[in-house]
Amino acid sequence: MAKSVQQRMMSLNGDEAVAxxxxxxxxxxxxxxxxxxxxxxxxxxxxxxxxxxMDSEIIRVESEHSALSASWGASIAGARAFTATAANxxxxxxxxxxxxxxxxxxxxxxxxNRALSAPINIHCDxxxxxxxxxxxxxxxxxxxxxxxxxxxxxxxxxxxxENVQLPVMVMLDGFLISHTMQNVQILPExxxxxxxxxxxxxxxxxxxxYGEKEIPLMLNPKYPISIGPLDLYDYxxxxxxxxxxxxxxxxxVIKEIHKEFAEISGRSYGDGxxxxxxxxxxxxxxxxxxxxxxxxxxxxxxxxxxxxxxxSVRIRTFRPFPADEIRKLASGVSSLGVLDRSASFGAExxxxxxxxxxxxxxxxxxxxxxxxxxGLGGRDMPPRLLKKIAEEVLSAxxxxxxxxxxxxxxRE
Amino acid sequence: MAExxxxxxxRQIAKEMHERGFTGITPGHRLCAxxxxxxxxxxxxxxxxxxxxxxxxxxxxxxxxxxFPYTAWQVPWAHNAFENAAAVASGVERAQAKLIRDKRFEGxxxxxxxxxxxxxxxxxxxxxxxxxxxxxALERGHKFMYVLYDNEAYMNTGxxxxxxxxxxxxxxxxxxxxxxxxxxxxxxxxxxxxxxxxIPYVATVSPYYWNDALVKFRKGFExxxxxxxxxxxxxxRGWYNAPEESIAISRLAVETCVFPLYEVVNxxxxxxxxxxxxxAKNPQKKKPVEEYLKTQRRFRHxxxxxxxxxxxxxxxMVDYEWELLLERVGLKG
Numbered sequence: 001m002a003k004s005v006q007q008r009m010m011s012l013n014g015d016e017a018v019a020x021x022x023x024x025x026x027x028x029x030x031x032x033x034x035x036x037x038x039x040x041x042x043x044x045x046x047x048x049x050x051x052x053x054m055d056s057e058i059i060r061v062e063s064e065h066s067a068l069s070a071s072w073g074a075s076i077a078g079a080r081a082f083t084a085t086a087a088n089x090x091x092x093x094x095x096x097x098x099x100x101x102x103x104x105x106x107x108x109x110x111x112x113n114r115a116l117s118a119p120i121n122i123h124c125d126x127x128x129x130x131x132x133x134x135x136x137x138x139x140x141x142x143x144x145x146x147x148x149x150x151x152x153x154x155x156x157x158x159x160x161x162e163n164v165q166l167p168v169m170v171m172l173d174g175f176l177i178s179h180t181m182q183n184v185q186i187l188p189e190x191x192x193x194x195x196x197x198x199x200x201x202x203x204x205x206x207x208x209x210y211g212e213k214e215i216p217l218m219l220n221p222k223y224p225i226s227i228g229p230l231d232l233y234d235y236x237x238x239x240x241x242x243x244x245x246x247x248x249x250x251x252x253v254i255k256e257i258h259k260e261f262a263e264i265s266g267r268s269y270g271d272g273x274x275x276x277x278x279x280x281x282x283x284x285x286x287x288x289x290x291x292x293x294x295x296x297x298x299x300x301x302x303x304x305x306x307x308x309x310x311x312s313v314r315i316r317t318f319r320p321f322p323a324d325e326i327r328k329l330a331s332g333v334s335s336l337g338v339l340d341r342s343a344s345f346g347a348e349x350x351x352x353x354x355x356x357x358x359x360x361x362x363x364x365x366x367x368x369x370x371x372x373x374x375g376l377g378g379r380d381m382p383p384r385l386l387k388k389i390a391e392e393v394l395s396a397x398x399x400x401x402x403x404x405x406x407x408x409x410x411r412e
Numbered sequence: 413m414a415e416x417x418x419x420x421x422x423r424q425i426a427k428e429m430h431e432r433g434f435t436g437i438t439p440g441h442r443l444c445a446x447x448x449x450x451x452x453x454x455x456x457x458x459x460x461x462x463x464x465x466x467x468x469x470x471x472x473x474x475x476x477x478x479x480f481p482y483t484a485w486q487v488p489w490a491h492n493a494f495e496n497a498a499a500v501a502s503g504v505e506r507a508q509a510k511l512i513r514d515k516r517f518e519g520x521x522x523x524x525x526x527x528x529x530x531x532x533x534x535x536x537x538x539x540x541x542x543x544x545x546x547x548x549a550l551e552r553g554h555k556f557m558y559v560l561y562d563n564e565a566y567m568n569t570g571x572x573x574x575x576x577x578x579x580x581x582x583x584x585x586x587x588x589x590x591x592x593x594x595x596x597x598x599x600x601x602x603x604x605x606x607x608x609x610x611i612p613y614v615a616t617v618s619p620y621y622w623n624d625a626l627v628k629f630r631k632g633f634e635x636x637x638x639x640x641x642x643x644x645x646x647x648x649r650g651w652y653n654a655p656e657e658s659i660a661i662s663r664l665a666v667e668t669c670v671f672p673l674y675e676v677v678n679x680x681x682x683x684x685x686x687x688x689x690x691x692a693k694n695p696q697k698k699k700p701v702e703e704y705l706k707t708q709r710r711f712r713h714x715x716x717x718x719x720x721x722x723x724x725x726x727x728x729m730v731d732y733e734w735e736l737l738l739e740r741v742g743l744k745g
Contacts, residue, residue: 009702028510028511028514029503029505029506029507029510031502031506035466055514056510057413057506057507057510059506059552060552061499061502061548061552062544062545062548062551062660063544063545063548065496065499065545066496066497066499066502066544066545066548066549068501069492069493069496069499069500069503070461070499070500070502070503070544071503071507072492072494072500072501072503073467073490073499073500073501073503073504073506073507074503074504074506074507075503076490076504077503077504077507077508078507078511078517078523079507079510079511079517081503081507095493096492096493096496099492113505182476188689197635201450215522216522216523218523218526219465219504220488220522220523220524221463221464221465221487221527222521222522222523222524223522224484224485224487224488225488225489226488226489226490226491226494227488227489227491228478228490228491229478229479229480229482229489229491230475230478230479230480230484230701231479232476232480232482233481235480236498312485336673336732346737363608371622371677399640
């Protein structure tokens with residue numbers, strides 16, 4: 001394939017970048033319900049469709065619960081479905097999140113991260129999507145508007161890949177990305193269209209007594225199938241196992257599609273799972289998710305100039321969790337700091353902290369891991385705080401293993 | 413609309429079904445003996461004009477017809493959750509429109525895109541938890557036929573009261589207690605609520621009047637937009653009626669005006685259907701509700717001397733609704 005094609009530079013915020021990705025990705029059905037800070041995605045898509053710039057059906061449903069339900073309906077009918085939400089909207093979809101994943105419907109959803117109520121708050125934290133981490137969706141977190149665009153396009157390929165067949169959530173930080181104007185490189189329409197193609201429903205084998213035949217997995221009177229039957233203790237576990245296996249196959253597919261997209265766009269983010277920055281020779285590593293890790297890169301540069309060997313690692317895919325890759329990066333590092341933009345009440349630390357620490361357990365020489373819960377409800381995370389955290393982590397070499405969790409940015 | 417040239421000819425239907433090789437739902441499904449939900453499904457399938465895709469809300473029908481790896485459905489069938497069948501149908505309908513418009517699967521010998529969409533939901537999934545999704549879908553105007561099999565309580569979870577449970581009825585959450593005997597309030601006027609959406613076609617059917625039901629289902633298939641049909645559906649496990657009397661009770665419900673048969677076109681044109689029209693024209697044909705109530709043990713406590721007032725109250729409520737309906741169809745001053 002030709003080395004990166006001619007692209008168009010546009011001033012877009014994160015929501016608009018996602019809407020552009022959806023517009024170019026041959027989406028058949030969009031079903032969504034407005035919620036700040038996601039609303040712009042839906043508004044732009046509606047404008048595209050009403051102006052004849054995007055050839056999709058749009059269902060302006062009466063709730064997020066119905067948004068995901070309609071997306072599922074469209075998906076099992078053989079169409080490519082897209083939806084978007086945030087915070088309480090995602091919480092309202094809760095029941096259906098699991099059903100979409102378990103019935104292996106490759107729906108793509110943009111989640112514009114926003115703090116969950118109460119108290120009601122419209123700004124960024126990751127409590128919404130972190131709460132959905134066990135729902136069976138692939139979760140890809142973006143650092144900026146450009147990456148939100150890139151991830152959304154790739155998400156359709158990942159979700160529909162024959163080895164995966166799982167729904168994908170693309171996360172972008174509310175306001176910090178969703179409402180922040182940025183120069184975004186937009187690929188030509190035909191290039192994206194070729195990259196994502198059109199939805200082809202996967203094929204399933206008929207039972208032997210019907211003869212050798214593979215049929216499309218969709219609502220189809222030619223080959224009627226029942227989707228979503230009652231499934232009790234005699235088969236449920238095997239079906240869950242298939243989901244577990246599909247998630248295990250996902251990292252390879254994510255990396256492969258990420259690489260293929262890099263070839264046409266000229267943009268890549270680490271290996272697609274992790275995005276490390278000056279991590280190879282680092283003494284201390286700071287791990288985190290989302291837009292804060294962009295700020296972290298500048299802080300790393302500053303610290304390096306001061307002779308402090310700090311690096312950073314941005315987790316792109318929280319599900320599947322890149323435990324192997326994290327182990328590889330962390331072995332040989334003297335200490336680790338993990339930034340969580342959500343709390344798990346009553347747990348030892350935030351969700352990312354717990355998973356990173358768990359991943360490191362099998363290492364012979366485990367570095368101390370410090371956890372930091374920050375930015376709840378959109379509380380700012382300025383460079384000086386990140387610098388302070390990095391310096392603390394750097395000097396934590398001799399710390400015992402007892403978890404230490406801090407809450408930078410909170411008032412006493 | 414709501415006119416159809418189609419006249420059900422049972423011989424012809426049987427022949428067509430034989431040629432098609434299936435009836436939509438197989439015998440051997442696990443619905444209780446005496447349950448008429450399966451009968452209603454059959455009647456819908458008999459009225460089909462082209463292939464049908466079924467969306468099923470969680471409930472007895474869903475659970476009893478599918479236990480993996482078995483399914484009683486011979487048509488494409490999907491179940492997602494309790495409260496969202498209408499939303500799922502919205503997605504299917506728009507997807508179908510888009511894929512047909514794009515000619516996406518045209519020429520693919522393995523895929524057929526020309527089908528009608530039917531939703532089956534119980535009263536729990538329709539009156540109560542699914543009302544929001546249904547109302548939204550009706551407002552948006554998706555083309556599908558929503559068939560409510562109304563057995564007047566949450567039967568799948570074991571007979572709990574719903575918005576459809578009639579006044580006085582015993583359920584496990586409205587027990588016939590010494591202080592509060594059964595359900596203290598009446599039914600939600602769901603058909604009125606649905607008709608108020610001004611959708612092309614709304615109707616009520618009772619499986620005993622199969623001819624009337626088939627014509628209405630056919631009108632539903634032919635309508636240009638959302639259709640809602642409320643089907644009377646006995647539940648011998650929850651009503652404690654004799655299983656073999658289900659169809660007889662389906663008749664009594666109409667004869668007592670507990671369950672009148674009518675249609676509403678575009679939300680404004682109310683018409684009584686022949687069995688109920690006959691009663692309207694000849695009021696002495698209207699049987700007392702007592703005859704209906706005594707067939708079901710869920711009303712047994714109402715026959716105790718201290719509760720006899722409940723039968724009277726039940727009759728008043730039925731009369732009130734019946735008079736209201738007569739006004740709407742223009743048969744009352």
